Amino acid sequence: MSVNTHQSSKSMELSQVLAQMRRGIPELHGTMIASVDGLAVAHDFPEADAERVAAMAATALGLGKRITERTELGGLAEAVIRGDNGYLVVYSAGDDAVLVLQGPVDSNLGLMRIEARAAAVEIKQILGRA
Structure with a gap:
């Protein structure tokens, strides 16, 4: 199998x-897998927003990790940003990726957590294969 394939x-x-996440949580406005360097890897955000969201998500992940370490809260589980119009939730997906979910203000955060944790494990496995 070639590298490109x-x-x-x-x-x-x-x-x-x-x-699969979108089927499980249809009210989501967007989903993304980004690199920890802030580059969009896979997403369903509008193209004009993708790189900006990826960069901000990587920043949120890095800041969240530093906060949890400095305050002795343990490993970062998620970073949740809530605005008047909805949520942006960021999860670590291994050492190389960030999982991002954007949903409306009435999002079911419990369902988002369940789906995202399972997806993060799957993403980590996919990216970890040589």
């Missing part, structure tokens, strides 16, 4: 993880 296969698998 392998990367294409991973991209398809990551897109399937996001599609």
Whole structure:
């Protein structure tokens, strides 16, 4: 299998993880897998927003990790940003990726947590394969 074919296969698998999340939580406004460097890897955000959201999510993840470490809260489980119009929730998906969910203000955060934790494990496995 060539490198490009392998990367294409991973991209398809990551897109399937996001599609599965959207089926489980249809009210979401957007889902994304980004690198910890702030680059969009797979997403269903509008293209104009994708790189900006990826960069902010990576920043939120890094800041959340520092806060939990400095305050001795343990490992970061999630970073939740709530605005008047909804939520942006960021999860670590291994050492290399960030999972982002954007939903309306009446989002079911419990369901988001359940789906995101399972997806984060799957993303970590996909990205960890050579």
